[in-house]
Amino acid sequence: MKYRCKICGFVFDEEQENQKFIELPNYTCKMCSAPARLFEIVENDYLIDAETVVPNAVKINEDNIAIRRIVEDCINCGQCKLTCTKKEGLDFGEDSSLCVNCGQCITTCPTKCLKPINDITRLEEAKQNKKICIAYISPATRVTFGEIFNLPYGTFTLSKLVGFLKHNMGFDYVLDTTFGADLTIMEEASELIERLKENKNLPMFTSCCPAWVKYAESFYPDLVPHISSCKSPIGMMGSIVKNYFTEINHLDKDNIFTVAITPCTAKKYEITLEGNQDTNAVITLYEIAEYIKKNHLKYEDIKEEEMDTILGEGSGAGVIFGNTGGVMEAALRTTYHFLTNKTLQNLEFTSIRGLDGVREAIVKVDDKIIRVAIVDGMSNAKRLLKEIEGNPDKYQFIEVMNCVGGCIGGGGQPLINMDDALKIKNERIKGLYKRDQEKNIRSSYENPDIIKLYNDYLEKPLSPKAKKLLHTKH
Ligand code: SF4
Ligand code: SF4
Ligand code: SF4
Structure with a gap:
C-alpha cells in the first residue's frame, strides 16, 4: 500500500520502506514534517480525485502542476468556481486540463484548502x-x-x-x-521594432504571463503568431x-x-x-x-543581505515589471531609445498606470505613432480581443496579464483580505513605482550588466545566440 502526504505530495511506499504505515502513528513526513493523519491512501501515486466530494468547487486535476486542494478542509462553498469563471472569466467548462494555473482561486478560498504545490x-x-x-x-x-x-x-x-x-x-x-526583466525588454523592444518595420504579426502581445499564453493557445490559437517569442524574465x-x-x-x-x-x-x-x-x-x-x-x-x-553581483541588479524598468502596465512602460522607454537614439525626457507614462481593466495610450516617437493597450484580468482581455476582432489595426502592442493588478496580485502572493484587495494592490504598486523613482538607472538599455552581457556574450538583441537562449515557440 502507498500513502501520500496531502501537504507536499511525498509518497510513503510500504513495500520500499518495509514497514506498515498504520504501525507508525507518530510518523512525520520526511519532506515537510506533516503528521501521519495528513497522509491518505493512494493508488498509482496520484491524489484521489476531489470532484465527487466537492461538486461546487472548481475542478483541480490530480496532475495539476501548480495547485492542490486539501479535500477534507473544503466546505463546498463554490467561491473558487465563482472566482475562476465569473470574476476571472476563465471558464474552462468540463475540461480541467485548461486551467491556466493562475492560483486566483487560492486567493478567495475561505478555508485555505487550495494551495500552491509545495516545492x-x-x-x-x-x-x-x-x-x-x-x-x-x-x-x-x-x-x-x-x-x-x-x-x-x-x-x-x-x-x-x-x-x-x-x-x-x-x-x-x-x-x-x-535583470531578466531588463533582458526581456531588450529583446521584446527589438522584436516590436522588427515587426513594425515588416508590418507583420501586429498587434504584438506580451509573453511574460504564462497563464495568458496558455489561455491564448487554448482559446485563441489564431493569436499565437502575434505573441512575442521572448521567454519570460524567469x-x-x-x-x-x-x-x-x-x-x-x-x-x-x-x-x-x-x-x-x-x-x-x-x-x-x-x-x-x-x-x-x-x-x-x-x-x-x-x-x-x-x-x-x-x-x-x-x-x-532575519538578516539583511545584498544580492550577488552580475545578474544581481535590474533597472527601475525591471522593477515595475511586477505591476500591470509596467511591462509596457518599461518596453516604451527602451523602444523609444532604440528608434531615436535619444533618451526620453519624461520616463513616466502615467496614462497607462492604474487599475482600470483596459488602458490605452498613443505614443509619439519622432514622426511615428505607436498605439498601445494594457489589459489585466482575462475578462478584460476577452473584451479587448472582441473589440479588436473588427479593428485589428487599432493597436500595435498589447500587454496582457492574467491577474488583476499584474503580478503584485498573483495567486502565489501572501493571502490578503479580498474585501480590501484593490486598496492593497494599489499600495503594492505604489511600492514598486517608488523604487523605480529611487533608482539611478531606470531604463533596461542603460543597465551596465545588460550592456556587458551583450558585449561579452550575446552580441546584440535578436542575435542567433540571443534567439537560441532567450526566445521560445508557443
Ligand atoms: S488556477 Fe486559475 S484557472 Fe485554474 S482553477 Fe484556479 S482560478 Fe481557475
Ligand atoms: S473555495 Fe475552497 S472551500 Fe470553497 S469550494 Fe472552493 S476549495 Fe472548497
Ligand atoms: S499576472 Fe503575473 S502572477 Fe499572474 S499569472 Fe501572470 S505572470 Fe503569474
Whole structure:
C-alpha cells in the first residue's frame, strides 16, 4: 500500500520502506514534517480525485502542476468556481486540463484548502544532494515579503528577502529577476521594432504571463503568431544562469539547482514547457509564508543581505515589471531609445498606470505613432480581443496579464483580505513605482550588466545566440 502526504505530495511506499504505515502513528513526513493523519491512501501515486466530494468547487486535476486542494478542509462553498469563471472569466467548462494555473482561486478560498504545490521540498532534496542552489527573485515579491510579518502593504523589503533566502533557506547565490526583466525588454523592444518595420504579426502581445499564453493557445490559437517569442524574465534568467553565470563563475552546470522566487503559481507550469526547463523549481511567497510561520521566524531575526553581483541588479524598468502596465512602460522607454537614439525626457507614462481593466495610450516617437493597450484580468482581455476582432489595426502592442493588478496580485502572493484587495494592490504598486523613482538607472538599455552581457556574450538583441537562449515557440 502507498500513502501520500496531502501537504507536499511525498509518497510513503510500504513495500520500499518495509514497514506498515498504520504501525507508525507518530510518523512525520520526511519532506515537510506533516503528521501521519495528513497522509491518505493512494493508488498509482496520484491524489484521489476531489470532484465527487466537492461538486461546487472548481475542478483541480490530480496532475495539476501548480495547485492542490486539501479535500477534507473544503466546505463546498463554490467561491473558487465563482472566482475562476465569473470574476476571472476563465471558464474552462468540463475540461480541467485548461486551467491556466493562475492560483486566483487560492486567493478567495475561505478555508485555505487550495494551495500552491509545495516545492520547498524539492529545494531540500537538492541541498541534500549537494547541489549549488541559486535563487532569483521576481520583481513583485520585494513589496509583499513584508506582509508575512504584518508590515504595511507596499513596504520594500528586498534585503531581508535576500537574507532570508541565503541564511534561512540555504541558497548559495541570490540573483534578481529584474535583470531578466531588463533582458526581456531588450529583446521584446527589438522584436516590436522588427515587426513594425515588416508590418507583420501586429498587434504584438506580451509573453511574460504564462497563464495568458496558455489561455491564448487554448482559446485563441489564431493569436499565437502575434505573441512575442521572448521567454519570460524567469525563462531568460534560467538560460543565462545555466549558460553564462556558470561559465564566468566556473561552476559545474550539471550541479546547479535553480529556483525562481515568485508571486506566481503559473510559473510552476511554465518551467515544464520545452525551452524553459533551465529553471528547476518555482517557490511562491505563499509557500515561503507557510515556511516562516511553521518555523516561527520573526522579522527582526532575519538578516539583511545584498544580492550577488552580475545578474544581481535590474533597472527601475525591471522593477515595475511586477505591476500591470509596467511591462509596457518599461518596453516604451527602451523602444523609444532604440528608434531615436535619444533618451526620453519624461520616463513616466502615467496614462497607462492604474487599475482600470483596459488602458490605452498613443505614443509619439519622432514622426511615428505607436498605439498601445494594457489589459489585466482575462475578462478584460476577452473584451479587448472582441473589440479588436473588427479593428485589428487599432493597436500595435498589447500587454496582457492574467491577474488583476499584474503580478503584485498573483495567486502565489501572501493571502490578503479580498474585501480590501484593490486598496492593497494599489499600495503594492505604489511600492514598486517608488523604487523605480529611487533608482539611478531606470531604463533596461542603460543597465551596465545588460550592456556587458551583450558585449561579452550575446552580441546584440535578436542575435542567433540571443534567439537560441532567450526566445521560445508557443
Ligand atoms: S488556477 Fe486559475 S484557472 Fe485554474 S482553477 Fe484556479 S482560478 Fe481557475
Ligand atoms: S473555495 Fe475552497 S472551500 Fe470553497 S469550494 Fe472552493 S476549495 Fe472548497
Ligand atoms: S499576472 Fe503575473 S502572477 Fe499572474 S499569472 Fe501572470 S505572470 Fe503569474
